Amino acid sequence: MINILKIDGHQAIITFDPEIEMFRGEFTGLNGGADFYARSVDELKKEGEESLRIFLDECRKDGIAPYKSFSGKVTTxxxxxxxxxxxxxxxATGMSINEMLNEGVDLVLKKHA
Structure with a gap:
């Protein structure tokens, strides 16, 4: 199971921390940390919105690009x-390895969209 929560169009990976008995959310694709904690899904959404707002406000204030840039290159x-x-x-399929890997990624993304 992939635990993704969308908040204001941004994706956050959700995990559960048994030591503190709280859910933890961490936004993906940001240039810095914007994580948040809560005990319920409703609280998680509220805390996520607040964490994201603060992160984006600080980036604007400091003139920092809030999002990571991706080169499109992956080494595996x-x-x-x-x-x-x-x-x-x-x-056998007349594809390059690169085309085949891109097609595989597309299939995975469609499955989890």
Whole structure:
């Protein structure tokens, strides 16, 4: 299960911290930390909105871009067996490895949209 909560169009990953018996939210794609804690989903949404507002306000005040930039490049390590299988599958479908990986990512994203 992927625990994503959307707050004002921003995604936050939600986990549960058993030591303090609270939910923890952490926004993704931001240039800094904007995490928040709560004991219920309603509180989590409220705390998330406040945390996001403060983070974005501080970025504006300090002239900092609030969002990470992504280059589109990813380095990964595969076992030799997986690398070989991926190469064969790509060749068999007439795709490059890059095209095949992008297609796989698209499928995962659609499934969790």
């Amino acid at each position: 390590r595969l076992t030799p067996e997986r690398h070989q299988a991926l190469t064969i599958a790509a060749q």
